Amino acid sequence: MTAEPNPARSGQLDPIPLGPTPLEASLGGGASGAPGRTPAERHPRRRSGLSYTLLGPAFIAAIAYVDPGNFATNVQAGATFGSLLLWVLLTANIVAMLLQYLSAKLGVATGMSLPELCRVRYRRPVVWGLWAQAEAVVVMTDLAEVVGGAIALNLLFGLPLWLGGVVVGAVSLLMMPMRGRGRRRFEVLMAVGLTCLLGLFIGQVIGAGAPLATVADGLLPALSGTESLVLAGGIVGATVMPHVIYLHSALTSDRYSLSLDPGSAGTDQSPTSDPDRPLRHRLLRHIRTDVLVAMVLAGAVNVALLVSAATLFHPGVPEAADSLGAAHDAYGRLVGPAAALAFALALLVSGLAGTSVGMYAGEVVMGGFLGRRIPVLLRRLLTMTPAIVVLAAGAGPTESLVLSQIILSFGIPFALIPLVLLTRDAAVMGRWVNRRVTTYCAWAVSAVVVALNVALLLSVFAG
Numbered sequence: 001m002t003a004e005p006n007p008a009r010s011g012q013l014d015p016i017p018l019g020p021t022p023l024e025a026s027l028g029g030g031a032s033g034a035p036g037r038t039p040a041e042r043h044p045r046r047r048s049g050l051s052y053t054l055l056g057p058a059f060i061a062a063i064a065y066v067d068p069g070n071f072a073t074n075v076q077a078g079a080t081f082g083s084l085l086l087w088v089l090l091t092a093n094i095v096a097m098l099l100q101y102l103s104a105k106l107g108v109a110t111g112m113s114l115p116e117l118c119r120v121r122y123r124r125p126v127v128w129g130l131w132a133q134a135e136a137v138v139v140m141t142d143l144a145e146v147v148g149g150a151i152a153l154n155l156l157f158g159l160p161l162w163l164g165g166v167v168v169g170a171v172s173l174l175m176m177p178m179r180g181r182g183r184r185r186f187e188v189l190m191a192v193g194l195t196c197l198l199g200l201f202i203g204q205v206i207g208a209g210a211p212l213a214t215v216a217d218g219l220l221p222a223l224s225g226t227e228s229l230v231l232a233g234g235i236v237g238a239t240v241m242p243h244v245i246y247l248h249s250a251l252t253s254d255r256y257s258l259s260l261d262p263g264s265a266g267t268d269q270s271p272t273s274d275p276d277r278p279l280r281h282r283l284l285r286h287i288r289t290d291v292l293v294a295m296v297l298a299g300a301v302n303v304a305l306l307v308s309a310a311t312l313f314h315p316g317v318p319e320a321a322d323s324l325g326a327a328h329d330a331y332g333r334l335v336g337p338a339a340a341l342a343f344a345l346a347l348l349v350s351g352l353a354g355t356s357v358g359m360y361a362g363e364v365v366m367g368g369f370l371g372r373r374i375p376v377l378l379r380r381l382l383t384m385t386p387a388i389v390v391l392a393a394g395a396g397p398t399e400s401l402v403l404s405q406i407i408l409s410f411g412i413p414f415a416l417i418p419l420v421l422l423t424r425d426a427a428v429m430g431r432w433v434n435r436r437v438t439t440y441c442a443w444a445v446s447a448v449v450v451a452l453n454v455a456l457l458l459s460v461f462a463g
Contacts, residue, residue: 055286056187057251058294060357061100061244063190064141065093065298066197067354068148069408071347072324072401073234074302078309079321081228086218088232089306092239093299095445099416101291102423102434102442103245107252108287109432114249115368117428118418130414131369137242137411138362139383140404144238145172145358146387147397147404149351151324155344161391169384172355173377183251193353194297200346201304204331204339205311215307233456234402236449237409239302243361245415250364252287280431323398358383406456412449420446 077085106114115134119127150164159167175189223229309327312334313320320330324347332340362379366372374382390400420442426433434442 055290055293056184056191057104057248057255058100058290059187059191059194060251060360061103061241061248062294062298063194063350063353064241064244064357064361065096065239065295066194066301066350067141067144067238067241068151068324068347068351069141069144069234069238069401069405070302071148071305071350072144072398073231073238073405074306075309075313075324075327076321076398076402077231077235078306078311079313079318079327080231081224082310082314083215083218083307084222084224085228085232085235086215086303086306086310087221088235089239089302090219090299092236093295093302095449096240096298097291097295098438098441098445099240099245099419100248100295101288102419102438103248104252104287104291105284105432106419106423106429107249108255108283109429111253112249113253113364113368114246114415114419114422115365117249117422119369119371121422121428122418127369130418131365133411133414134242134246134365134369135362137408137415138358138365139386140407140411141241141243141358141361142355142383143387143390144401144404145351145355146384147351147391147400148324148347149355150387150391151397152344152348152351155325155328156341156348161397162388165384165388165391168351168355169380169388171352172359173380175352175356190353190357191294193349194294194301196349197301197346198297198304200342201301201308203342204308204335205304215310218310229455230406231402233409233452234405236452237405237407237412240409240412240449242408242411242415243358243365245419246368247357247361247364250368277431284432323396324401325398355384409449409456410453413446413453416442416446416449 074089077089103114106117110117112120115131118130122130146165146168147161149168150159150161153159153164153167154161223232309320313327313330317330317334320327328340328343331343359376359380362383363373363376366374366379391397420434420439422428423432423442424434424439
C-alpha cells in the first residue's frame with residue numbers, strides 16, 4: 001500500500017498532488033489536467049467546439065445500473081407484483097440521472113473527484129467513516145457482479161457456482177485496458193455492452209407481447225404490503241448506485257479540454273464579467289446529453305426486464321421469482337430456447353462489465369478518501385472473496401443478490417449528501433454552482449431515500 005500526501009484542511013481548495021493511480025493510468029486518465037484545480041485555473045489546449053467525442057464517461061457509470069442485482073430485483077418484482085413497482089424503477093432512474101449529472105459537473109468544475117473533495121473539506125473521522133461505508137458499497141457491488149456472472153456461467157456451461165465466480169474475477173482483470181490504450185476504448189466497450197443488453201431485452205419484451213394497458217398501470221404510485229416495500233428498496237439500491245456517483249466525478253475531472261479566463265472563477269454572475277459563459281454552457285449541455293443518453297439506455301434495459309417478467313411470470317409462474325435460474329428456465333418454456341440463451345448471455349455481459357467498473361470505482365474510493373493505493377490484483381482478491389464464500393457455502397445466490405441491493409440502498413445518502421453540499425457551495429464550484437431549484441430537488445431526493453431506508457429498517461425489525 002502506498003500513501004499520498006495529505007491535503008491541507010483549510011477553507012481553500014488547495015490542489016491535491018495525486019497522480020494517476022495504476023488503474024487510472026491504464027485507462028489513460030490523470031494526465032490531461034492539473035488535479036485539484038478549477039477549470040479557470042487549468043490551461044490545456046483550447047477547443048473551438050465540443051462534439052460527440054466528449055460523450056463516454058456516463059456510459060461507464062451507466063453499466064453499473066444494469067448489473068446482476070438489477071436482474072434479480074426486477075425479475076422478482078415483475079414475477080411477484082406484475083408491473084406494480086414500475087413507477088419505483090422509473091423514479092429511481094430519474095433520480096440517478098440527477099445524481100450522475102451533479103457528480104459529472106463536480107469533477108469538471110473542480111478537477112477533483114468527490115472522495116478527494118471530501119478529504120479536503122471534512123475532518124478526518126468523517127472522512128474515514130465515509131471511506132469505510134464506501135468500501136462496503138464496493139464489496140456489496142462486487143458480490144452482485146461476481147454472483148451474477150457465476151450464475152450465468154452455470155446456466156450456459158454448467159460450471160459450479162464457486163468456480164464461475166473465480167472465472168468472472170479473472171476475466172474482469174483481463175477486460176481492463178492495457179496501459180497506454182486509453183480510457184476511450186474502455187468507454188466504447190461499456191457502451192457496446194449497454195447496447196447489447198438493451199437489444200437482448202427489447203427482444204424479450206417483443207417475445208412476451210406485453211400489453212400496454214397493463215404496463216401503464218405500473219406508472220401509478222402504489223405498494224402492496226411489506227414485501228413490496230422491501231423490493232422497492234432493492235430496486236432503488238440496484239438502480240441508484242453509490243459507487244458510480246464517486247466514480248463519475250473522477251471520470252470527468254480530467255476528461256474535458258478547457259481554457260477559461262482565469263478571472264472567470266469569481267462570484268460575479270453577470271454575463272459581461274463572464275467571457276467563458278458560452279463555452280461553459282456548451283460543455284454543460286454535452287455533460288447533460290452524455291448522462292441523458294446513457295441513463296435512458298440503462299433505464300430502458302431495466303424497464304424491459306421488469307415488463308417482460310411481469311408479462312410472462314405474473315401471476316401464473318410465481319416460481320420464476322425464486323431465482324435467476326428459475327427465471328431462465330421459465331423464459332425457455334414460455335418463449336423458447338433463444339430467449340433463455342439471451343437471458344443468460346445478458347446476465348454474463350452484465351456481470352463482467354459491472355465488476356470491471358466496480359474495480360475502477362474501488363480505486364477512486366481509496367485513492368480519494370485516504371490518498372492511498374493497493375495493487376489492483378490485491379483489491380480484486382479482497383472484494384471478490386465475500387462473493388466466493390457465499391457461493392462456496394451454498395447460500396442462495398439470488399437471495400444474496402437482492403440482499404446486496406438492499407444494503408446498497410443504505411449507502412446512497414452517504415454519497416448523495418456530500419455531493420449536494422459540495423455542488424451547492426460557490427466556494428467549491430465557482431460559476432458551476434447549482435441553481436437553487438437543482439439543490440432543492442437534490443435535497444428532496446435525499447429526504448425520500450433516507451425515509452425509504454428508515455421504513456425498510458422498521459419493516460425488517462418488525463418482522
